[in-house]
Amino acid sequence: MAETTPTGEAEFRAGFLALCGRPNVGKSTLLNALLRTELALATRFPQTTRERMLGIWSESNFQAVLIDTPGIHRARSAFNKYMVREAERGARDADVVMLLAEVPRLPDIEAAEQWEPGESALAALKTLADVGKPIILVLTKVDRLSERTHLLPIIARWQGLHEFSAVVPVCALRGQGLRKLREVVHASLPPGEPLFDRDNLSDRGMRWHAGERVRAALFRNLSQELPYSCAVTIESYREQRKPPKDTIRATVHVERESQKKVVIGKGGQTIRAISMQARQEIAELTQRPCDLFLTVRLTRNWTKDPDLMKRLGYHQAIGGEA
Ligand SMILES: Nc1nc2c(ncn2[C@@H]2O[C@H](COP(=O)(O)OP(=O)(O)OP(=O)(O)O)[C@@H](O)[C@H]2O)c(=O)[nH]1
Ligand SMILES: [Mg+2]
Structure with missing residues (x-):
């Protein structure tokens, strides 16, 4: 275990963190923003990611091994079932899970107060809650909101559904919310030494x-x-x-x-x-x-x-x- 200061602040932490959620919510884009590289394939089309990939996020006080997973969706073909199993496997292998969900496009605060997560977002939450790991809710694409105040009722709605260990709104494309996410991730990882060499960015060759x-x-x-x-x-x-x-x-x-x-x-x-x-x-x-x-x-x-x-x-x- 890493040495700690008397306050415990310098303790190094390390662990696996799965990025999960419906297709197209911005999992791979967030992974790239955290790693500051275009490592993971991110497109405007759903079901871009097909297999798990590890992105190794090394900071001065922690190392989070990010597991980019395919989107959780109702799968019909053998191949789509394979992708959803890959996502579940990613969550099971992680110390902490991030559930990514897009913020909705809303015209006004009344609409925000009425808003409910869709069926497939709820299904993704259920799949992850069943895995039983702590879940950080990451609300993505906040640049779509016309007013930041619309976030409050959205967050309250989600918090009524599950006891998330934290809720962090982000815009990965503009880098907003990432500092807060860094703090939350550090706090949620177990103490430990780095799992991978700092120079490595990915487990895939x-x-x-x-x-x-x-x-x-x-x-x-x-x-x-x-x-x-x-x-x-x-x-x-x-x-x-x-x-x-x-x-x-x-x-x-x-x-x-x-x-x-x-x-x-x-x-x-x-x-x-x-x-x-x-x-x-x-x-x-x-x-x-x-x-x-x-x-x-x-x-x-x-x-x-x-x-x-x-x-x-x-x-x-x-x-x-x-
Ligand atoms: N406006 C906006 N768009 C975003 C943001 N983050 C991601 N996107 C867009 O959302 C689309 C999907 O992004 P991906 O990162 O591929 O999403 P994913 O969740 O990995 O998708 P799958 O691998 O298909 O499950 C892309 O067109 C991104 O540019 C954001 O913060 N704001
Ligand atoms: Mg992806």
Whole structure:
């Protein structure tokens, strides 16, 4: 255990902190804001995060290992069930859970006083409360509020539903509320030594992050539904020392033949744009130039077939086992 001052103030604390909530509430954006990097994939589309990822948040007096989880939602397909299990597993593995919930867009204070959380936000709370860990409620996207006073009835409504260890309103995009969140997180972690080297930012290697950058480019270049039918596997990742350069070969898997054409685009236009954007982002992350070669392949109905999902790297919680 870390040495403490007589007041106990300098005691180092460390632990796992899961970021949970409905899809699209801003979990990955908050993780990036806390880590001050664009590590996690965050898009305007729900169900962007597919698997748990650890982001290692090191401060002078604590280390919180942040678990970015997929959104908790009512899942139908085998793959969506996999994502929700990943989220629950994240909460179970944590010392403390953050429930993220968006503030509603409200016209006036009367509407704020009438406001109730939606069914799916309540379902996310129930799922997490059942796990039994202390829960910090983080109210996200407060920049959407026309008046800050609208927050009070919203907070009161939530507090009537569960005994949260703290409630913190934030705007991750503008960095508001993060100092308060830092204090709350420090107070909620158990005393202990750092769990990871301070220089590490993530438990996932560059192979995994490179795949995520390709997925980011898919979201940017394809129409709404198609990125959900895509998976990315990295076939090879070669690091050349002199001159420093990475060469990556990756496959974009689609579910149906017709989707292959769309991803490739007229004369290969779309896949070229995807490759160029992903390559730039990977280079920003590694601080080295990179060559990226993408192939598009049909892996028929992979989101429905647990064996194929496993082959594409989604193998953590299939079959109900954590
Ligand atoms: N206005 C506003 N938008 C935000 C804020 N934080 C996140 N967003 C936006 O909300 C959208 C979803 O953000 P993500 O961080 O991907 O959300 P998520 O909860 O990780 O989503 P899933 O991984 O799909 O479950 C993105 O378009 C973000 O830019 C905020 O503080 N204010
Ligand atoms: Mg996410």
